[in-house]
Amino acid sequence: MTESLTGSPTESPTGPPTGPLAEPPSPSAPAASSEVVGLLLAAGGGRRLGGCPKALLEHRGELFVERAARALRNGGCTRVHIVLGATADVVRERAKLPGCTLVDNPDWHEGMGSSLRAGLASLRGSGAGAVLVCLVDQPGIGAAAVSRVRAAFRSTATLAAATYGGERGHPVLFGADHWDGITVSATGDRGARAYLKEFAAAVTAVECGDVADPYDIDTMSDLTHLE
Numbered sequence: 039m040t041e042s043l044t045g046s047p048t049e050s051p052t053g054p055p056t057g058p059l060a061e062p063p064s065p066s067a068p069a070a071s072s073e074v075v076g077l078l079l080a081a082g083g084g085r086r087l088g089g090c091p092k093a094l095l096e097h098r099g100e101l102f103v104e105r106a107a108r109a110l111r112n113g114g115c116t117r118v119h120i121v122l123g124a125t126a127d128v129v130r131e132r133a134k135l136p137g138c139t140l141v142d143n144p145d146w147h148e149g150m151g152s153s154l155r156a157g158l159a160s161l162r163g164s165g166a167g168a169v170l171v172c173l174v175d176q177p178g179i180g181a182a183a184v185s186r187v188r189a190a191f192r193s194t195a196t197l198a199a200a201t202y203g204g205e206r207g208h209p210v211l212f213g214a215d216h217w218d219g220i221t222v223s224a225t226g227d228r229g230a231r232a233y234l235k236e237f238a239a240a241v242t243a244v245e246c247g248d249v250a251d252p253y254d255i256d257t258m259s260d261l262t263h264l265e
Contacts (some may be wrong), residue, residue, distance in 0.1 A: 071167040073117075074188050074211065076110030077157045078103070080174035081123025081146035091124040092175040092255060094132065097264050102174050102255075103133050111137075113184025113209075115170055119160050121153040122146075151224035158217045167194050168213045171230075176264065178251030179208060185213050186249070190242045197234065198242040200250070206243065207252040210234075 053061060080093040080103045087095070093103035100108075103120065110118045119139045122129050123146025130140060143156040154171070161169055168191050179240060184198050187209045190198035196213035199206045210230065216237075223233045234241060246252075253263045 071165050071194075071214075072191070073166045073212065074115055074168045074170050074191050076107075076113075076115030076118040076184070077161070077168040077169045077171045078106050078110060078120045078174055079150060079153045079157065079171065080106070080129070080155075081121050081143045081153045082150075082175070083124035083147070087256070087258060091129065093122065093129050094125070095255065097177050101133050102177055103129060103158060104135065105177055106172055106174050107135055107138055109180045109184055110170070110172060112181035113170075115162075115184065117166075119157055121157045121160075123153065128201045136164060144213060149225075149227040150229045151226050154229050155221050156242045158221050161217070165252065166214060167191065168196055168211050169217070170209050170211045172209045173254075175255045176208060176252055178253050179246075180250060182249035183246040183258075184209050186246055187244050190244050195240075196242070198238050198244055199234070200246040200252075201243045202245075202247040202250075202252050204243075204245075206234075206241075207246075 082092050084090045084092050093101065095102045097105060107118050107120060119141055121137060121141045121143050123143045139160065141156055141160045143153050145152040152171060170188055187198055187200050188211065188254055190196065190211060191236065194214040196211060197210040200209050201207065220233045221228045224230060255261065255263065
């Protein structure tokens, strides 16, 4: 299974958010925007899929990258940034991604952490209040889960994540106050796992098991999920 951006389950109760979130120890700035931007990590090379980048896999007539971008938009993200890496030029040529900001990650081979850092860097100065992150290799997560997690946004101090039977997964939402800390901690394939563990008490868990299926497409055998 692909290393998760989020890692181990949160200790917060499952279900839709019902109250204000705990503030982080040192918020960088007061809430400046209610905009939540979608961030799709789609840079992987698909080594265990015979070298086919996951962004270029197809399901029901759509490329994975197109399907995930649509889910972010339909789920309420006003803008979508997509991080590309392996065969980025081919993805740009083949994929229909109108209105999306495409971000190149030349260090994609270093792991998910590098893509998360590249994506957050692309949002500097955007004025967004939060970013909602999805992974391109999880086609079972659609607009309904995006919408639920997006609704957890309260301020730039917000941390929220989808859960599936109490186990934390994606999408995950990071308020802008957290971007610097996540950038520092995101290395290798760990993504934001260490950061979310450190601030577990502040993470709002949003149960999405009834509207999404968080399987990963990592190997050829995983393609059976698409049948």
